[in-house]
Amino acid sequence: MLRPSTTLPRRGHGPLWRNPAIRALIVQAVLFLVLAAFIGYLVHNTLLNLEARGIHTGFGFLEGRAGFSIPQTLIEYTSDSTYGRTFVIGLLNTLLVSALGIVAATIIGFLVGIARLSPNWLLARLATIYVETFRNIPLLVQILFWYYAVLRALPSPRQSLSLFDAFFFNVRGMVMPDPQPLDGFAATPWALLVAVVVTILFGVFAKRRQASTGKSLPVYWIGLTIIVGLPLIVFLATGSPLEWTLPEMAGFNFRGGINILPELLALWLALSIYTAAFIAEIVRSGILSVSHGQTEAARSLSLPEAITLRKVVIPQAMRVIIPQMTSQYLNLIKNSSLATAIGYPDLVAVFAGTTLNQTGQAIEIIAMTMAVYLVISLTVSFLMNLYNARTLLKER
Amino acid sequence: MTTDSTFRTEMIEARDAPDQRRGVIGWFRANLFNGPINSIVSIVVIYLLARLIWPFLEWAVIDADWIGTTRDACTGQGACWVFISARFESIIYGFYPEAARWRVDIVFALLAILVAWLAVPKLPYKKWVALFALIGLPIIAYFLLVGGSFGLEYVPTRAWGGLMLTLTIAVLGIVGSLPLGIILALGRRSKMPFVKGICVIFIEFWRGVPLITVLFMASVMLPLFVPGNLDFDKLLRALIGIMFFWSAYMAEVIRSGLQAIGKGQTEAGQALGLNYWQRTGLIVLPQALKLVIPGIVNTFIALFKDTSLVLIIGLFDLLAIIRAGLTDSNWLGFSTEGYVFAAAVYWIFCFSMSRYSLYIERRLNTGHKR
Numbered sequence: 001m002l003r004p005s006t007t008l009p010r011r012g013h014g015p016l017w018r019n020p021a022i023r024a025l026i027v028q029a030v031l032f033l034v035l036a037a038f039i040g041y042l043v044h045n046t047l048l049n050l051e052a053r054g055i056h057t058g059f060g061f062l063e064g065r066a067g068f069s070i071p072q073t074l075i076e077y078t079s080d081s082t083y084g085r086t087f088v089i090g091l092l093n094t095l096l097v098s099a100l101g102i103v104a105a106t107i108i109g110f111l112v113g114i115a116r117l118s119p120n121w122l123l124a125r126l127a128t129i130y131v132e133t134f135r136n137i138p139l140l141v142q143i144l145f146w147y148y149a150v151l152r153a154l155p156s157p158r159q160s161l162s163l164f165d166a167f168f169f170n171v172r173g174m175v176m177p178d179p180q181p182l183d184g185f186a187a188t189p190w191a192l193l194v195a196v197v198v199t200i201l202f203g204v205f206a207k208r209r210q211a212s213t214g215k216s217l218p219v220y221w222i223g224l225t226i227i228v229g230l231p232l233i234v235f236l237a238t239g240s241p242l243e244w245t246l247p248e249m250a251g252f253n254f255r256g257g258i259n260i261l262p263e264l265l266a267l268w269l270a271l272s273i274y275t276a277a278f279i280a281e282i283v284r285s286g287i288l289s290v291s292h293g294q295t296e297a298a299r300s301l302s303l304p305e306a307i308t309l310r311k312v313v314i315p316q317a318m319r320v321i322i323p324q325m326t327s328q329y330l331n332l333i334k335n336s337s338l339a340t341a342i343g344y345p346d347l348v349a350v351f352a353g354t355t356l357n358q359t360g361q362a363i364e365i366i367a368m369t370m371a372v373y374l375v376i377s378l379t380v381s382f383l384m385n386l387y388n389a390r391t392l393l394k395e396r
Numbered sequence: 397m398t399t400d401s402t403f404r405t406e407m408i409e410a411r412d413a414p415d416q417r418r419g420v421i422g423w424f425r426a427n428l429f430n431g432p433i434n435s436i437v438s439i440v441v442i443y444l445l446a447r448l449i450w451p452f453l454e455w456a457v458i459d460a461d462w463i464g465t466t467r468d469a470c471t472g473q474g475a476c477w478v479f480i481s482a483r484f485e486s487i488i489y490g491f492y493p494e495a496a497r498w499r500v501d502i503v504f505a506l507l508a509i510l511v512a513w514l515a516v517p518k519l520p521y522k523k524w525v526a527l528f529a530l531i532g533l534p535i536i537a538y539f540l541l542v543g544g545s546f547g548l549e550y551v552p553t554r555a556w557g558g559l560m561l562t563l564t565i566a567v568l569g570i571v572g573s574l575p576l577g578i579i580l581a582l583g584r585r586s587k588m589p590f591v592k593g594i595c596v597i598f599i600e601f602w603r604g605v606p607l608i609t610v611l612f613m614a615s616v617m618l619p620l621f622v623p624g625n626l627d628f629d630k631l632l633r634a635l636i637g638i639m640f641f642w643s644a645y646m647a648e649v650i651r652s653g654l655q656a657i658g659k660g661q662t663e664a665g666q667a668l669g670l671n672y673w674q675r676t677g678l679i680v681l682p683q684a685l686k687l688v689i690p691g692i693v694n695t696f697i698a699l700f701k702d703t704s705l706v707l708i709i710g711l712f713d714l715l716a717i718i719r720a721g722l723t724d725s726n727w728l729g730f731s732t733e734g735y736v737f738a739a740a741v742y743w744i745f746c747f748s749m750s751r752y753s754l755y756i757e758r759r760l761n762t763g764h765k766r
Contacts, residue, residue, distance in 0.1 A: 032590060035594070045622055050620065119430070120434050136747045145739065366613050
């Protein structure tokens with residue numbers, strides 16, 4: 001009788017390359033050698049080229065005097081500052097426009113995303129048109145459009161368009177009132193901080209209380225009252241120590257007030273409008289991803305409509321929305337580098353642009369610029385992985 | 397049996413719904429004015445449309461100037477599309493020599509036929525057409541566009557521009573990034589730690605940096621990497637950067653497809669005695685790629701939109717040509733027309749691709765819907 005062999009073939013039987021483990025080792029070794037040789041070749045060429053062009057590598061250039069001015073600086077900077085300082089200035093400007101863009105894009109995106117699901121036919125269509133229009137036009141075209149076709153077409157400072165006589169729009173950007181803190185203003189931010197801490201503690205307490213007694217407290221309203229009320233009381237009690245300097249026309253330009261560059265406005269508008277179109281789609285798909293059975297179950301428990309939305313639909317939708325939203329935020333931060341097309345002084349325009357042209361240290365500067373974006377991306381995706389692990393559906 | 401007058405013996409005709417519930421009025425009531433809040437919203441939206449969309453239409457169509465060749469033709473209150481029509485040739489061909497433009501036309505036509513063939517599901521020989529589009533077309537296009545052989549005049553890439561350059565970058569970017577993306581996706585799922593590590597680092601690196609810095613790197617650093625006497629074409633440098641960048645995104649899309657294919661498929665292949673490449677090429681990849689066609693098309697859309705970034709490193713693509721036209725001293729002050737036109741061209745391409753991706757998604761969905 002023929003019986004199948006029950007013993008495995010002996011190890012080392014047959015030629016070596018038939019053994020998967022050894023084959024994998026060989027493949028990896030060959031790959032390693034090829035890559036190492038290739039990189040070595042590139043490094044060799046680079047060193048030769050650098051020598052031929054008389055470029056010295058190293059980060060010593062960061063100590064050198066920059067000698068150029070930057071139109072928007074969040075911290076002190078003069079043309080006598082170092083190249084290292086231009087890096088910081090550029091980075092801060094990138095972070096500024098990214099933060100502004102993220103806030104605006106989130107607000108517009110949520111509104112449009114919810115509007116797309118509206119039972120109102122017109123509103124839903126309008127939201128669809130918004131998404132399909134702005135999602136399918138390159139961001140660069142939009143930035144150039146806002147900058148050259150809209151903001152550059154505004155009147156000169158003398159004929160500024162004004163809003164409430166406090167905000168003025170002209171070809172040089174936007175001028176808005178400047179808050180001047182007086183003595184005693186410092187108490188208000190502290191009060192805000194205390195209010196936030198108290199609210200968080202109260203939230204924890206309310207959660208514990210609900211867990212043990214089953215009774216819930218109106219955390220949202222009480223928290224809102226504390227966060228708004230406490231700083232307001234302190235602010236009024238210290239005698240409203242804040243003064244607004246209104247911009248005034250003096251000669252050919254405005255004096256006083258904060259001047260916001262048209263480049264910043266254009267970039268901000270374009271980034272928010274573009275990213276909002278994507279966020280709207282994410283919000284819509286997130287809400288639609290919550291299965292209908294969930295809402296029906298909530299209804300059969302006779303939960304009111306508002307509670308169903310707040311406690312059943314939104315928490316489940318958020319699990320879908322937040323990871324995708326984060327990647328949109330990352331895209332926005334990376335896209336803010338298009339600033340260089342209209343001359344907003346962000347990291348790429350200032351550091352990888354002007355500083356690179358002046359010093360010629362291409363390798364160091366591009367490596368530093370890329371490293372900044374890489375660090376931001378990797379940090380955020382690491383945090384996102386943690387979040388995903390925490391909110392993973394706990395299934396049997 | 398006697399007839400009973402208490403009961404009807406035949407059906408009475410169904411009555412129409414009340415006036416307020418049918419026809420135009422009914423539709424308006426059901427969709428726009430079904431409640432106080434909705435009514436207010438509708439009125440606000442109508443007001444917005446009247447304030448925003450109507451003036452735009454008035455500017456772009458009704459009051460616009462369409463005919464003419466010089467600036468003098470711009471007399472109306474609205475847009476002056478003469479600005480576009482006067483430089484239409486250069487918007488399409490860039491600085492490509494006029495006598496040789498038929499070569500571009502042939503490539504355009506070939507591209508259109510191939511794309512149409514691949515997009516219409518009913519046509520046969522998909523595999524061979526796709527293979528031809530991926531390998532044959534670039535070779536033919538290279539000989540036709542660059543020239544220098546077969547008696548064709550040599551046209552350097554710095555003379556390329558306009559829509560032709562945009563499409564060249566987009567198509568080559570797609571053709572290059574798709575195979576590279578497949579290899580990276582397979583590598584990332586490999587059990588060999590070194591292969592996997594290399595692929596993860598490669599993918600995460602390109603996904604973590606903005607395309608602009610990649611293009612800067614390609615234009616500033618690539619020349620340093622090759623022996624000093626080698627002249628490195630500017631377009632080629634940008635293309636290498638674009639391919640690497642998008643292959644990382646492509647790899648992630650394909651990886652999601654690979655993950656969706658059950659382990660049983662691989663195991664069945666193993667049981668049949670197929671080796672890794674047979675299992676991958678014949679069983680896993682065809683299923684995985686089919687699943688992620690919408691994702692791949694979406695990546696194409698993003699790639700197409702981002703071709704506009706090459707203007708920053710000084711290539712004259714569609715957007716850059718239009719921008720250059722705006723600085724022409726005969727045509728100052730037409731930036732709105734220029735950018736709206738550019739936006740419209742990109743929009744048409746991207747919107748049709750996204751519609752196509754939706755259509756494919758619906759077609760592929762048939763088996764999985766519950």
